[in-house]
Amino acid sequence: MRGIVKEFPGARALDGVDLDVAAGEVHCLLGQNGAGKSTLIKVLAGAHRPDAGEIRWAGETVAFASPQAADAAGIATIHQELDLVPGLSVAENVVLGHEPARLGFTRPRDAERIARDLLVRLGHPEIGPRRELGRLSAAGQQVVSMARALARDARLIVMDEPSAVLDPDEVRNLFRVIRELTAEGTAVVYISHRLEEIREIGDRVTVLKDGATVGRDLPARTTPTAEVIRLMTGRTIEYAFPPRTARIDPAQPTGEVALEVDGLARTGEFSGVGLTVHAGEVVGLAGLVGSGRSEILETVYGARRATAGTVRVRGRALRAGSVPAAVRAGMGLCPEERKSQGLLLGEPVYRNVSLSTLARFARGGFVRRGAELAAARDVTAQLDVRPADPTRATRTLSGGNQQKVVLARWLLRGCTVLLLDEPTRGVDVGARTEIYALIRRLAASGVAVVLVSSEVPEVLGLADRVLVVREGRVVHEAPSTELDESRVLDLVMEGSARV
Numbered sequence: 141m142r143g144i145v146k147e148f149p150g151a152r153a154l155d156g157v158d159l160d161v162a163a164g165e166v167h168c169l170l171g172q173n174g175a176g177k178s179t180l181i182k183v184l185a186g187a188h189r190p191d192a193g194e195i196r197w198a199g200e201t202v203a204f205a206s207p208q209a210a211d212a213a214g215i216a217t218i219h220q221e222l223d224l225v226p227g228l229s230v231a232e233n234v235v236l237g238h239e240p241a242r243l244g245f246t247r248p249r250d251a252e253r254i255a256r257d258l259l260v261r262l263g264h265p266e267i268g269p270r271r272e273l274g275r276l277s278a279a280g281q282q283v284v285s286m287a288r289a290l291a292r293d294a295r296l297i298v299m300d301e302p303s304a305v306l307d308p309d310e311v312r313n314l315f316r317v318i319r320e321l322t323a324e325g326t327a328v329v330y331i332s333h334r335l336e337e338i339r340e341i342g343d344r345v346t347v348l349k350d351g352a353t354v355g356r357d358l359p360a361r362t363t364p365t366a367e368v369i370r371l372m373t374g375r376t377i378e379y380a381f382p383p384r385t386a387r388i389d390p391a392q393p394t395g396e397v398a399l400e401v402d403g404l405a406r407t408g409e410f411s412g413v414g415l416t417v418h419a420g421e422v423v424g425l426a427g428l429v430g431s432g433r434s435e436i437l438e439t440v441y442g443a444r445r446a447t448a449g450t451v452r453v454r455g456r457a458l459r460a461g462s463v464p465a466a467v468r469a470g471m472g473l474c475p476e477e478r479k480s481q482g483l484l485l486g487e488p489v490y491r492n493v494s495l496s497t498l499a500r501f502a503r504g505g506f507v508r509r510g511a512e513l514a515a516a517r518d519v520t521a522q523l524d525v526r527p528a529d530p531t532r533a534t535r536t537l538s539g540g541n542q543q544k545v546v547l548a549r550w551l552l553r554g555c556t557v558l559l560l561d562e563p564t565r566g567v568d569v570g571a572r573t574e575i576y577a578l579i580r581r582l583a584a585s586g587v588a589v590v591l592v593s594s595e596v597p598e599v600l601g602l603a604d605r606v607l608v609v610r611e612g613r614v615v616h617e618a619p620s621t622e623l624d625e626s627r628v629l630d631l632v633m634e635g636s637a638r639v
Contacts, residue, residue: 144193146179148536151527153179155351156193161296166318166328168338168360171348172372172540172568177331178220180348181298185217186210198295211237216294220301220331220539220566222285226274231255233273234288258287263313277430278305278477286314290321297321298329301566303337305476307428307594308629315341333568335365347371369569381601382580395419396454398588399471399557401440404449409435410612413449417557417588422579424591424603424620427632432612433592434476437559440590441473442466453557467496469557472550474543476561476592482546485535489525490516492534492545496553519548524574540571547578558582561592576602596625608632 146154154176161167171177182188184195186204195202197213204210207217224233231251240250255269264283267276273284282305289297299318303311318328318341332338338345342360346353347368355371401415410432417423425433438444440451445461452458453469466473475481483492493516494501501512516530523544525537534545543563550558560579564572579602583589593599599606600620608616608631616631 141180141184142194142196144180144183144195145191146176146183146188147191153351154183154190156353157348157351158353158356159346161327161329163295163327164322164325165343166322166330166341166360168342168345169329169331169348170333170338170345170355170368170372172570175348175372175568176351177348178300178538179351181217181219181300181329181331184210184298185215208237211292211294214292214295215298216289216292216296217298218285218289218300218302220304222281224273224281224285224288226272228273229269230259230267230271230273230276230284231269233284234258234269234291236288238291254291255287258290259283261290262286262317263310279307279310279430282306283310286317290317294326296327296329298331300331301333302330303332303334304565305562305594307430311337333566333572335368338368372569382577384580384604398454399440399590400450400452400455402450402452404436404439404451405447406435406439406444407447409444410439410609411448413614415440415590415607415614417590419556419586419588420583421605422583422589422591422603424593424599424606425609426593426596426599426606426628427609428594431609431632433609434561436609437473437561437590437592438475440466441471441559443473467553470555471557471559472496472553472555473559474546474550474561474563476565478539478542478546483534483542485533487534488531489520489534489537489545490530493519493530493548493552496549515552516548519552520545522551523548523578540567543567543575544571547575551578551582555587557588557590559590559592562594563591564593564595564598596628600625600628 141157141159144154144157157176157180159180169177179188183190186207186209202213225236234255235251239246241247252269259265259267262283267280267283273281282302286302302314306314322328330342338360345355345358345360345363347355349372396419397416398419399417401413404413405411413436425436427433435444439446442458442461442463442465450457453471456469458469459465479485490513494512498507501508513530520530521528525541525544525548534542564575567575579589591599591602600623603620606618606620606623607614608628610632
């Protein structure tokens with residue numbers, strides 16, 4: 141790809157980007173949210189037509205008029221926001237658009253065989269090809285998306301944040317498959333914000349910033365982290381968490397109990413969960429994907445109905461399975477799947493920000509749009525949401541800025557308890573630092589925060605206390621200062637550490 145330009149109304153998303161990928165190579169594409177990575181991939185995949193520049197594929201100049209044309213040429217894409225059909229089976233999703241057929245009739249058994257073989261290759265024989273896709277976890281759906289790409293027998297596979305919802309064993313399986321593919325001559329474009337993954341699996345790195353190529357042909361294993369971050373951000377960012385608030389002693393937290401969870405259970409998912417969070421305290425839940433972390437948060441919030449136990453906010457018990465009751469009590473949730481669970485992508489930014497506070501702007505049964513817009517503009521400016529236009533459609537924002545919009549909603553609401561599920565998933569290092577600072581500010585102002593993250597250093601760096609969750613049970617609780625990454629990983633992966 142040479143000199144690729146792509147303009148949208150009011151913005152130039154790509155400004156002369158260059159990218160070249162060799163057969164049998166893992167080429168890593170890095171950049172902050174909004175740098176142009178997703179737009180570049182959509183141009184390559186035929187979803188966008190470039191306004192200028194040239195694409196050469198296998199030595200020939202090409203212009204893909206559609207994703208189907210790119211697919212037919214041998215380019216498969218695993219998008220960060222999965223393009224799967226929840227109501228279809230796993231097998232139907234894997235072969236979608238390439239259904240095995242004979243004499244004009246599809247062959248479901250052949251589709252199931254193809255799906256089963258690919259899932260075994262990916263290390264997930266437990267995912268049945270007849271299962272409805274929508275009933276799988278986020279990690280399960282990610283695996284199916286990978287199987288779908290492998291079913292294409294592609295010569296180039298683009299993987300956009302493929303490990304974001306995978307646990308360490310699943311990431312190892314993914315890397316094994318990538319090495320098998322490249323050994324066969326398949327090229328892989330790998331996009332990730334996890335620099336340690338880039339070092340392990342990558343060959344070369346291209347860095348984008350503000351829609352332009354700012355780094356090319358960087359050796360993935362030897363380029364210093366500081367140099368990569370400097371290219372991505374234009375400045376040096378230390379991987380340091382903001383200082384902890386002095387108001388909380390993690391060993392003996394005192395003050396008002398903002399959230400109290402007692403004996404919470406949900407059949408088949410988790411049981412016996414007890415949790416107390418004081419005003420101004422950050423409590424982290426550490427555990428593997430599938431350990432029950434997200435299910436616990438969603439049940440506390442009322443999005444899932446508990447089969448046992450109670451949830452109290454400031455001493456008052458909440459009605460089980462009622463999100464409105466939780467919001468009225470002062471609780472907010474930033475869900476793991478922000479696009480499908482936390483945002484109305486077709487609505488403007490200001491409407492997403494005001495969703496939980498619309499009554500504040502209503503008069504005589506009508507919403508005062510001017511007041512709503514002004515409030516949203518103020519709170520999004522505090523979070524530096526870019527572009528700084530609250531009337532812009534939310535779907536046009538980068539992942540990091542979409543996450544800021546979800547946070548802005550609860551900042552405007554003024555929550556006393558904030559539940560954060562993977563708050564920095566798919567977020568670049570610059571936006572990540574800003575989100576860390578916001579969490580610290582909220583805690584310092586007296587908000588009780590419960591944090592779930594797949595990244596153990598993030599939990600340890602932000603939380604005052606940590607609860608380790610394994611197979612639906614809390615197996616350990618301690619101040620974060622008494623834990624380190626190896627101790628937590630031993631507890632969540634093996635359960636062999638002495639508690």
